[in-house]
Amino acid sequence: MTTKEPRHSEVEVGDALPQLALPLTTSLIVGGALASRDYTPVHHDRGAAQAAGLQDVFMNILTTNGLIGRYVTDWAGANAVIRGLAIKLGTPNLPGDTMTLSGRVSSKSDDEIVVEVAGKNSWGNHVTGTVRVALRA
Amino acid sequence: MSELEKKKTEFEARIREFVGLPEGPPYLCPDAVNEAMIRHWCDAMGDQNPAYLDADAAAETVHGGLVAPPTMLQSWEMRGYPMHDATRLLPQNNQRKLHAAFDEAGYTGVVATDTEQEYARYLRPGDRITAETTIESISEEKATALGIGYFIVTRSVFSDEQGEEVGNLSFRVLKFKPAQEAQAAQESAAAPAKPTRIRSPYGHDNGWWWEACQEGRLLIQKCSGCGELRHPPRPMCGSCQSTEWDSIEASGRGSVYSFTVLHYPPIPGYDFPCPVGLIDLEEGTRICANIAGVEPEDIHIGMKVECMFDDVDEGLKLPFFYMVE
Numbered sequence: 053m054t055t056k057e058p059r060h061s062e063v064e065v066g067d068a069l070p071q072l073a074l075p076l077t078t079s080l081i082v083g084g085a086l087a088s089r090d091y092t093p094v095h096h097d098r099g100a101a102q103a104a105g106l107q108d109v110f111m112n113i114l115t116t117n118g119l120i121g122r123y124v125t126d127w128a129g130a131n132a133v134i135r136g137l138a139i140k141l142g143t144p145n146l147p148g149d150t151m152t153l154s155g156r157v158s159s160k161s162d163d164e165i166v167v168e169v170a171g172k173n174s175w176g177n178h179v180t181g182t183v184r185v186a187l188r189a
Numbered sequence: 190m191s192e193l194e195k196k197k198t199e200f201e202a203r204i205r206e207f208v209g210l211p212e213g214p215p216y217l218c219p220d221a222v223n224e225a226m227i228r229h230w231c232d233a234m235g236d237q238n239p240a241y242l243d244a245d246a247a248a249e250t251v252h253g254g255l256v257a258p259p260t261m262l263q264s265w266e267m268r269g270y271p272m273h274d275a276t277r278l279l280p281q282n283n284q285r286k287l288h289a290a291f292d293e294a295g296y297t298g299v300v301a302t303d304t305e306q307e308y309a310r311y312l313r314p315g316d317r318i319t320a321e322t323t324i325e326s327i328s329e330e331k332a333t334a335l336g337i338g339y340f341i342v343t344r345s346v347f348s349d350e351q352g353e354e355v356g357n358l359s360f361r362v363l364k365f366k367p368a369q370e371a372q373a374a375q376e377s378a379a380a381p382a383k384p385t386r387i388r389s390p391y392g393h394d395n396g397w398w399w400e401a402c403q404e405g406r407l408l409i410q411k412c413s414g415c416g417e418l419r420h421p422p423r424p425m426c427g428s429c430q431s432t433e434w435d436s437i438e439a440s441g442r443g444s445v446y447s448f449t450v451l452h453y454p455p456i457p458g459y460d461f462p463c464p465v466g467l468i469d470l471e472e473g474t475r476i477c478a479n480i481a482g483v484e485p486e487d488i489h490i491g492m493k494v495e496c497m498f499d500d501v502d503e504g505l506k507l508p509f510f511y512m513v514e
Contacts, residue, residue: 080233087226087233089267092299097273104298105335105367113301113360114263115234121260122236130240131251134259136307141300143457175384175457181303188251 057129060187063165069127069155074119076111076173078147084115111145116171116179123153124167124183131188135164139181149173158182197330200294204287204327204339212322212343213282218265222316227257230264256311262347262356263304265312266320283324284343291364296338298365306358318355321346325359334387338365384457385502395422397436403506405498407439409474418474441496443470443510450485458502464488468510481509488512 058067074080085095093100095112102108120139125132145151151171158168164186171179220226231241239246240256247255288299312318328340341364346357368388391399398421401408410422414431425432448466455461464480466488480488481499494510501507 074235083233087230088261088264089226089269090264091268091270091272093273094300103367104300113304114260114267117260117263117304117306118230118234118236118258121258122234122238125236125238130238130246133251133311134308136305137260138303138305140303176455 057131058127058187060163060165060189063157063160063187065157065160067157069123069167069169072123072126072153074151074153076145076147076149076151078109081109081111081115081145081147084118085112088112088114088118090114106144106146108146108148111178113139113141116141116145119151119153119171120169120179120181120183123155123169124185127155128185128187133186135184135186137181137183139169139179141179142177143173143175145171145173145178149175151178155183200290201330204290207283207287207290207324208327210283210324212284212324215319215321216266218318218320219269220265222257222265222312222314222318224255224314226264227255227261227314230258230261234258252311254313256313257316259308259311259356260306262306262308262312263345263358263360265318266345266347284322287324287341288364291339295366296364298335298338298367299362300335300365301360301362302340303361304358306356308356309354310356312355316355317350318347319349321348331363332390333363333365334368335363336365336368338363386458386505387456388505394424398422401436402498402508403504405506407441407476407496407498407508408436409439409470409472411435411437418472420474420476437472439470439472439496441470441508442513443468443476443494443496445469445480445488445490445492445494445510446475447490448480448488450488466494466510468494476508478508478510480512482511 082096090112094104095109098108101110120137121134151173153171155167155169157165159166164184167183167185169181169183170177227241236258240250240252241258244255322343322345325342325344330337330339340361342359342361344359347355349355398408409418409420411418411434412426412429412431413433413435414426415429417426417428446467446469448464451463451465452461462485464485466478466480468476468478470476493513495513496508496510498506499509
């Protein structure tokens with residue numbers, strides 16, 4: 053967590069969030085799936101993932117969601133309120149890879165900012181999207 | 190209408206009956222929002238936000254007390270362990286029936302592609318949430334990197350015990366027929382390998398051309414009516430509308446009519462920078478292919494080239510044009 057929370061008045065369009073490189077371990081992928089109560093076999097059983105055409109278990113969208121939420125509040129702090137998000141998945145997150153999250157403030161209204169986020173792995177963008185956040189004035 | 194088309198029409202009529210239907214009755218999430226599940230989630234996500242984890246610190250924030258991560262919204266309605274066994278799963282709701290219809294037709298793969306979520310308020314320990322999900326839309330058939338399939342959009346609205354909406358989300362999944370390469374990947378169960386190229390669409394009208402490539406032969410389709418050459422392969426002659434055709438084997442010699450060099454985006458399976466040329470074949474038609482064996486800055490229009498077949502991936506040969514000057 054950053055110690056200093058950005059205030060709404062201080063944030064400007066174009067501000068970049070610090071990047072976060074996340075090693076994609078089998079434990080993270082399986083742990084994220086189970087913590088989100090998603091026991092679809094492709095997220096914890098390699099054989100099932102391979103039958104579906106992937107090399108190994110792959111991250112579920114709920115974990116991607118959770119990591120994006122964490123990434124934004126790591127920067128925005130405990131007083132930030134996430135109001136919504138819209139994400140699109142691209143390349144799968146597979147064990148052994150790394151996903152690097154980056155973000156920037158793409159717009160700002162009276163009481164809300166929009167952070168554009170992307171999570172990139174060695175194949176390309178795993179996720180791209182936007183998060184709507186309200187910061188303290 | 191062919192037998193195949195008839196089957197497809199019947200299948201599409203069957204799946205479209207589900208559009209607009211509720212997934213099932215409103216679903217009361219089995220667990221109240223609770224600190225233990227929040228903590229397990231935060232552990233896995235590496236999220237240390239005190240608003241989720243530390244009651245005293247949370248009380249000092251705008252939230253005024255412990256709250257659940259908003260992105261957990263969908264987790265509260267997930268069915269958990271029974272999900273691992275689709276055969277014995279849970280009530281036969283419309284969503285399951287729809288997926289079963291897809292499975293039967295060979296669209297056995299499923300993958301989430303995007304989600305949009307709105308959070309009206311943060312959930313707190315003790316909240317009891319009800320989810321109501323509707324099957325909102327089903328796309329036309331689409332060709333994707335994973336295989337041919339359909340996108341299904343569902344919309345869920347979540348409400349609390351007072352019936353107030355706490356959030357909603359739309360969720361899009363692809364139900365697909367796993368592509369053939371998938372089966373191959375299954376056999377070579379290894380760590381992430383070099384990504385293979387996305388295969389070109391390969392069907393009734395052009396499969397013969399790609400098969401010849403695998404034998405190292407560059408073919409050109411020739412109209413049996415008027416004799417005109419055409420590429421890429423297609424069922425009808427653009428000049429005389431004849432659907433009768435034959436093919437000739439190209440010498441592989443030609444010249445660069447135009448070209449471009451791709452730098453971005455880095456598509457998996459290709460080396461970058463990636464020169465792509467429009468090649469005038471000496472027989473009198475044009476083909477789009479990679480230019481190889483030359484620095485991108487040395488490529489020029491009019492450059493003489495010759496075709497060679499290179500192994501791109503296992504079981505995939507493609508024509509590359511090399512400079513001959």
